[in-house]
Amino acid sequence: MATPLTVSIPHQLGRAEARRRIETGFAKFVHSMPGTTGASNERWDGDRLTFGIAAMGQTIAGAITVLDATVTIEIELPGVLGLIASGLRDRMKKVGQLLLTKE
Template sequence: MGSPIIISIPHQLGRAEARRRIEGGFAKIVHLLPGSSGSANERWDGDRLIFTVAALGQTVSGVIQVFDTTVQMDIQLPGVLGVIASGLKAKLQKMGHLLLTRR
């Protein structure tokens, strides 16, 4: 069974702009996963990004849900990746915050 990472990031961008930034910055999020090739299977279902990424020979899956004032990431880390969940959570939270900060 995998280790879940749940991150909620507040923003003041509105849903459409937050989604646009997640779409544009998703590759940066993927590169934070150790051993990832940088390629991901992703699809949008409304304002939900559903994805899988190969990392260290395992499959990481998750959902990024865009709301009016928050973005929530729910990511499942299998096996050995679960061991680094706490450190990875901090990096993902920082990257998400950077993507959603007003410019």
């Protein structure tokens, strides 16, 4: 059974700039996941990125939705990965905030 995890990160960049930063910084997000092999698939549909990441022999499926003032990250943690949900939530929020901080 998968454990759903959602993180919303407010920003002041506007939708286009936030999307650009997510596109260019997605690798940082992938590497914030524990046990990732670096293998991932990703597909943009408008301002929504759907992805799958190989981690600890399992696949983490998720989506990132870019809005005018918020980016929402939703992932499904399969099996035992659900046990690390709270720590992962904090890590995802930190990485997301670094990507979306206004320079």
